Amino acid sequence: MSVSISAHNSIAFNDVSEKNGSIITKEIASSTVDVPVDNFQAPTRLVHKRPQSGSVKKRLRSISFGTTEWTLSNDVVVVLRPTDYKDNEIVFEASSLGGYSKVSLGDLPSAYALNEIMKTNGRSDLSYANLQQILGGKTAKVEASLDEQTENLSGRSSIQDFETMLQLIYLNFQKPHEDADAFDTSMQRLRNEASSRASNQQKVFADSLLMKWTSYDKRTTLLNEEMLNNVNYNKVLDIFNKRFSSANDFVFVFTGNIDPEDAATEKLICTWLGSLPKGKAEEYSKQGNDHPKGPYTSRFVTNVGMDISTNTIRYYAPMEYSWTNLINMHIIEYIAKYRIMEKAKGASPLEVKTWISKYPTEEGVLSIQFNCNPKAREAVVRLVKEEVQRLVKEGASSEDFIKAKESMFDQFDKDVQDNGYWASSLVRYYMYGRDYINEYRDWIDYITLESIRETLDKLVASENVFEVSMQKER
Incomplete structure (x- = not known):
């Protein structure tokens, strides 16, 4: 039994x-x-x-x-x-x-x-x-x-x-x-x-x-x-x-x-909890995982899946893990997605993410991932890169800037009504010193169009552009 x-x-x-x-x-x-x-x-x-x-x-x-x-x-x-x-x-x-x-x-x-x-x-x-x-x-x-x-x-x-x-x-x-x-x-x-x-x-x-x-x-x-x-x-x-x-x-x-x-x-x-064992406190041990330096392009084929081209483009540079940079990068994520969706309509589904890593080194990353028709890959990739360059040169529009900030405020207002958000935010505060409860709104208000452009310029000016594409073998 x-x-x-x-x-x-x-x-x-x-x-x-x-x-x-x-x-x-x-x-x-x-x-x-x-x-x-x-x-x-x-x-x-x-x-x-x-x-x-x-x-x-x-x-x-x-x-x-x-x-x-x-x-x-x-x-x-x-x-x-x-x-x-x-x-x-x-x-x-x-x-x-x-x-x-x-x-x-x-x-x-x-x-x-x-x-x-x-x-x-x-x-x-x-x-x-x-x-x-x-x-x-x-x-x-x-x-x-x-x-x-x-x-x-x-x-x-x-x-x-x-x-x-x-x-x-x-x-x-x-x-x-x-x-x-x-x-x-x-x-x-x-x-x-x-x-x-x-x-x-x-x-x-x-x-x-x-x-x-x-x-x-x-x-x-x-x-x-x-x-x-x-x-x-x-x-x-x-x-x-x-x-x-x-x-x-x-x-x-x-x-x-x-x-x-x-x-x-x-x-x-x-x-x-008061009876749990006590020992020596530890820190993170720095390991490898260094990213390629300078322009990097890789294209390869696979024998599985559909006849599509899957692509990732990343811009990255050394960047301090600071409130200003964190919020700038978050707003860049919103605005870059608005702009790329509008200009590069062949990139679908489109995922735009930004982050700043603290370990093993402090580094900012703008990552853009999308699928497209293999025959249109070069044109779509060019449109995506051109839109990033345009954001650096011209900056974001006031309309996109306001829309991004409003989206962040709306999401924050929902998050702070959740016990899980409070728990994770407090853990991050005690571990990394970042207050995602009391300081978040103030830092969003502090950010300007110029600070966003300067942060994006740091990423692009580093010339660290990582591009990987995969498509079905014909």
Whole structure:
């Protein structure tokens, strides 16, 4: 006799919107884990013995954020931000610097497979099936992940299941459960995804784009059979254990229907977070992934997919990770999309993105990606480049400038009514010093048409123009 536990899992490697070699999340499929239950007594508790509770040794309040900050006796920092956006929701996020940058070259395949494998891997002495059984009927979840720069935890719960969420956080800092069968199931999902990527036109382009963008850096990892053959389960567990071995360099943020003045809430947090292990704080370790310098053009063909041309053009230059530059780049994204959509109508679908990376180096990027008719590729690419040059020379119109700012204000007004936005914004503030709550509107108002033109000019004047095109082999 067996019972089926179904869970929705996700992974992605090097998707089209890839920025700097890290992986982003994209759905694969649901999976089923069969668990024998003959003579089986299911555990009923996540943690058998309550840990020794810590205490709050320092309290701060921020009027501008409306937050309460506690430093616990183990130096864990907890930030609480009460909201009334949803009656029965508490959202949680925590991050710490490190991520894949702390993983050796030989262990990268295991590290890049970790997010998917740990989705259905147990914690402590509980299997994944045990966890699903205990959590049945509860509204609480916590997910752990790594990316290029950080290790992360995120989750949410109802008010009544808040302690359950705290216990799940606690379990992520304990030794991970060993389950060879669950590992084999995860690896089969990854092999299926790797196989499907080889016949997916956009993913073939994404993989090639990433390799060229990172100058074929030896740390750039693609999801394929070669990579999967080098995944080692013991290494996966070891990497996870190391990245979540100490909690005092994480910032734990809770937003939603939570009361910092409630003694019971404080007691729960001191019990489950105040007892987490303390260790040496770490920083991001600078790795490679340098982009090509100067003009770079690559055109190649594929034998899969439709008869279309897929193209990416990127302008990039060293750029300080500052508020002025961040907002300038965001407005450039809006305006460039307006202008290119109007002038280069053959570029469809069109995706325009800007970003400023902080690691491994501070760099600004304007990325333009589109599909077009292969016969019209040269003409469409020329129109896109001409429009970028025109923006540098003539600047944006007042109409486009106002429209871009209004769009940003509208989106911000929606975002600040969301607990998840508050949680992620507060984590970014504590990690990088950027206030996306109180300063965002002021900085948008501060930006001028001239500052936008100057920022775009920096990108184009660097002469770093990265152009990659792919089309179906004839």
